[in-house]
Amino acid sequence: MEERNTKHVLMIPYPSQGHLNPMLQFSKRLSTKGVKVTMITTIFISKIMHLQSLSLPSSLQFDFISDGYDQGGFAQVGNISTYLSQMKTIGSENLKELIQKYNSSNHPIDCVVYDPMIQWVLDVTKEFDLLGAAFFTQKCSVNYMYYHVYHGLLKLPITSLPISIEGLPLLELKDTPSFVNDPGFYPAYYEMVMNQFSNIHKADIVLVNSFYKLEDQVVDSMSKLCPILTIGPTVPSFYLDKGVPNDKDNDLSLFQLDSSAINWLKSKPAGSVTYVSFGSMVCFSMEQMKEIALGLLGSGSNFLWVIPTMENKNIPKELVEEISSSGKGLVVNWIQQLEVLSNKAIGCFFTHCGWNSTLEALCLGVPMIAIPQWTDQPLNAKFVEDVWKVGIRVIVNENGIVTREEIKSCIRKVLENDVGSEMRINAKKWRELAIEAISHGGTSDNNINDFLNKLKRS
Numbered sequence: 001m002e003e004r005n006t007k008h009v010l011m012i013p014y015p016s017q018g019h020l021n022p023m024l025q026f027s028k029r030l031s032t033k034g035v036k037v038t039m040i041t042t043i044f045i046s047k048i049m050h051l052q053s054l055s056l057p058s059s060l061q062f063d064f065i066s067d068g069y070d071q072g073g074f075a076q077v078g079n080i081s082t083y084l085s086q087m088k089t090i091g092s093e094n095l096k097e098l099i100q101k102y103n104s105s106n107h108p109i110d111c112v113v114y115d116p117m118i119q120w121v122l123d124v125t126k127e128f129d130l131l132g133a134a135f136f137t138q139k140c141s142v143n144y145m146y147y148h149v150y151h152g153l154l155k156l157p158i159t160s161l162p163i164s165i166e167g168l169p170l171l172e173l174k175d176t177p178s179f180v181n182d183p184g185f186y187p188a189y190y191e192m193v194m195n196q197f198s199n200i201h202k203a204d205i206v207l208v209n210s211f212y213k214l215e216d217q218v219v220d221s222m223s224k225l226c227p228i229l230t231i232g233p234t235v236p237s238f239y240l241d242k243g244v245p246n247d248k249d250n251d252l253s254l255f256q257l258d259s260s261a262i263n264w265l266k267s268k269p270a271g272s273v274t275y276v277s278f279g280s281m282v283c284f285s286m287e288q289m290k291e292i293a294l295g296l297l298g299s300g301s302n303f304l305w306v307i308p309t310m311e312n313k314n315i316p317k318e319l320v321e322e323i324s325s326s327g328k329g330l331v332v333n334w335i336q337q338l339e340v341l342s343n344k345a346i347g348c349f350f351t352h353c354g355w356n357s358t359l360e361a362l363c364l365g366v367p368m369i370a371i372p373q374w375t376d377q378p379l380n381a382k383f384v385e386d387v388w389k390v391g392i393r394v395i396v397n398e399n400g401i402v403t404r405e406e407i408k409s410c411i412r413k414v415l416e417n418d419v420g421s422e423m424r425i426n427a428k429k430w431r432e433l434a435i436e437a438i439s440h441g442g443t444s445d446n447n448i449n450d451f452l453n454k455l456k457r458s
């Protein structure tokens with residue numbers, strides 16, 4: 001029976017898949033350590049995600065509030081500034097009511113963990129005088145760079161190269177997050193990432209979805225600025241330390257999952273398949289999609305390529321047919337990525353370097369070919385290639401295209417060459433370090449315990 005003095009944490013993620021899942025995994029870890037967790041997301045998300053297919057511990061539940069866009073979420077308005085400001089106005093009122101509802105129940109709230117992309121949640125938290133913990137989904141180095149920009153420690157536009165910041169490797173412009181490289185390109189997103197730091201000084205704890213050894217120098221440097229606890233990787237424990245029993249049907253997904261592609265994968269020899277996926281937001285031009293398809297076909301390797309429905313229009317039908325008749329490739333709309341990455345048939349991951357994908361590849365010991373596009377991805381790719389040495393980054397030609405020849409050559413390097421075997425050795429090392437961090441007594445496990453101790457004292 002649940003004890004009356006069980007601590008109750010509200011988790012408030014930014015309502016998109018790449019932000020919901022890391023918090024969900026963190027919530028599971030907390031609930032195995034005896035905390036009651038309520039994840040709050042939007043009514044729209046509750047309609048589109050397959051929440052009912054999750055097997056959650058009894059101490060972890062969902063609750064929903066309106067962000068003002070119950071029918072279509074962000075897509076209903078299509079403009080990020082309007083969406084964020086409406087979500088703030090409507091969301092803060094609804095969040096206040098929700099906290100009041102729990103505070104007059106048997107399970108009052110002790111702490112609110114929030115995504116700094118919706119930094120106003122911390123202001124609501126402090127109105128109720130509750131413990132507030134920021135939860136950064138992206139890695140420490142990215143947030144450290146934004147912190148520098150926000151506080152004027154790194155002036156934009158950048159005029160002197162390479163960029164030298166304590167704790168980070170020397171950076172060229174192409175290695176920096178797109179909001180640093182070109183702040184005018186997506187002004188509303190720029191504002192959103194910078195606003196994360198507008199009230200961070202009020203946060204009692206700053207949690208980061210990374211682990212110490214992955215970014216030790218930057219964690220040490222950033223810890224001098226705010227109370228950081230690295231608590232990652234937030235990958236389901238089934239794939240790591242087996243800490244949460246039966247934790248395999250892991251993530252919230254927009255799609256019903258289909259096992260036929262996994263069976264296709266299982267029929268392929270070990271290390272022979274290139275897995276290709278560019279996350280949920282990247283959209284390539286028709287020309288780039290064609291080069292990717294021809295590069296994959298020309299590489300002679302097996303490949304499994306996720307092309308979300310929204311991107312189908314950017315690839316000529318004949319090419320999809322050529323892929324399926326080649327016997328080498330399979331195209332799907334969505335797949336259980338962790339199941340794919342953990343399959344021994346996978347030899348490398350051709351990725352946009354979204355943080356979740358990068359972390360998942362590191363955790364499963366899979367070398368990467370990086371084709372970063374925007375936001376945090378360029379800095380992730382820099383670390384993949386030069387710091388962790390688990391992959392290579394494609395070269396973009398003078399017309400902004402990655403050619404089929406370049407793609408073929410990268411796949412061959414990673415799958416066949418000595419360079420590739422070195423990356424595989426490094427990738428295995430990072431997997432072991434990730435497991436060590438999250439296992440009993442590891443840095444992330446200790447940091448989660450520190451968080452719990454703060455909670456108990458609150």
Ligand SMILES: O=c1ccn([C@@H]2O[C@H](COP(=O)(O)OP(=O)(O)O[C@H]3O[C@H](CO)[C@@H](O)[C@H](O)[C@H]3O)[C@@H](O)[C@H]2O)c(=O)[nH]1
Nearest residue numbers: 018137279280281306334335336337354355356357375376
């Ligand atoms: O077929 C698929 C494709 C993806 N995934 C999962 O979807 C997530 C994708 O996340 P991520 O790799 O971070 O990419 P995006 O969805 O593009 O994430 C956005 O949000 C991230 C977190 O802020 C940023 O790091 C990225 O740059 C930004 O594009 C991962 O967990 C994948 O395992 C699947 O399960 N199946």
